[in-house]
Amino acid sequence: MLRLHKCIVAQLLPHASAISPLHRLLSAAATPARRISPNPSFVVDDYLVSACGLTRAQALKASPKLSHLKSPAKPDAVLAFLAGLGLSAADVATAVAKDPLLLRAKVEGTLAPVVDGLTGLGLSRSEVARIAVLVPGKFRCRSIVSAVHYYLNLFGSMDNLLRLLKRGFWLQGSDVERVVKPNVAFLQECGLHDCDIAKLCIRVPMILTINQQRLRAMVACAKALCVPHGSGMLRKALQAVGFCDEEKITAKVEYLKKTFRWSDTEVGIALPKNPMVLTYSKDRLQRVSEFLISEVGLEPGYIAHRPALLAYSLDGRLRPRYYVVKFLKENRLLHGDRDYYSAVAVTPKVFMEKFICPHKEAAPHLAEDYAAACRGEVPARFRFT
Incomplete structure (x- = not known):
């Protein structure tokens, strides 16, 4: 010794x-x-x-x-x-x-068996050490081994579990059987796959701890947003309503209708396609609305059918790509039926391949001007009166 x-x-x-x-x-x-x-x-x-x-x-x-x-x-x-x-x-x-x-804590009676149990699950000693630092109160309980085993299967990786522990998440081992598993089973009944449940729980860990009555109310609220039972969007809808009560959701829906000039029908079209719009700040929504409607000239119905537009960065994506599309149209370089949304929705790599690179000879400064626009500048060549 x-x-x-x-x-x-x-x-x-x-x-x-x-x-x-x-x-x-x-x-x-x-x-x-x-x-x-x-x-x-x-x-x-x-x-x-x-x-x-x-x-x-x-x-x-x-x-x-x-x-x-x-x-x-x-x-x-x-x-x-x-x-x-x-x-x-x-x-x-x-x-x-x-x-x-x-x-x-007893070293031989508790701590050593805990370490043996966790390493037996495949954790490295450094990962075990991180758990000891993040949740020392649970580290001195032997039930931590079975709890970690369950959460590893639920969240898919040790990295995901550590991310939650850093945010203060943890449950006693007994809660797994009494609360967590019934909630997970209910989400499965709603049509969510295991990977969707894992993503949801990582984003909204409280969904594991709430009583099932409240969980059922959350699902009902998500469905009320026109998100159908079993839909792939149900996970995002639950994530969106997880931090809001019914009064706040109603107020946000009314704000969306007013800001984007949507009818009840149009808001009913937009929300199922992008329920996360409920989590965006009013300031962000107002700025995006003013840009898309007043500057780009899009119709409210066009936006309602393409609510993904609201998810993109105004200064990093929406505005710079609008400048490029407008420049190409003004110079009669944009052919086919490519509209603004087709330019915004593609990845940065595809955007360069389809909207920048083909015009190197006709517009040799286009890539440079686009990069400047992404930095918040408005190059002279992008200014039209």
Whole structure:
């Protein structure tokens, strides 16, 4: 055991002159007498600062949860274990500040089996270390292994799960059976495929935790937006209504009708095709409306049938491509039935291939002018009176 501590300390000490409180702790922890004998001078606040790297304010907040500790024996063992797992001194400070009770965990009875269980699922030790830092309170519970196993299958990858953990998402293992699985089963009944459910839950993790009555109300709201049961757009509709109550949705629909001059029929055409329009800010919608209707000259019905227009960046896509199309038409270089939407909807690569490259000889500065327009400039050649 002494040799193991020396190895750990050697790996954590790149420079002999720069010894952190955690390093001193690990060296001290190698002394058997220190580990088994109560220390009458042991002060939890001081230990949290000197050994764990917490600020004094963090230590004062955390110490009541560890008031029963009379010696550093158990926390020493936990810190040595975390260091061996690969946590840096900063990681340890973060984990302990989030969950001081981590220092009371049993290394052999809890932490080691948890690490074995998680690596048995295919996680690397660095991924296990990230979980320990992000959710230390759950890391000291052996039920975390079954929970991670379920969420890995649900979200499809460890990267997706880590993204959610960084955003504060987590559920107790018991909630998987009681809440999560019934909600997932209901979404499947609604016609969503597993990949759609994963994408939805990553975007709106609360959908896993809400009671099923509220979930059913969300689905009903999505269907009320003219999104049919089982439609591929149902996922996006649920994502759109996930943060809004019925009153807010009604108000946003009315704003869309007013801003884009849509009738009830036209708004009923637009929303099923792009329900995410409900999440766009009023300022963005107002600016796009003024550009598409007043400057480009599009009819409200044209926009309603192509609501994807509202998803594109005004300054990075809608406006620059409009300048190119207008330039080509003014110079009689645009042939066929290519309209504005056909220029906006294609990828940047395809746009260059179809609208820029074919005109290198007739308009040698077109690519340069388009690049300038994407930067927010309006080249002289794009100005027509």
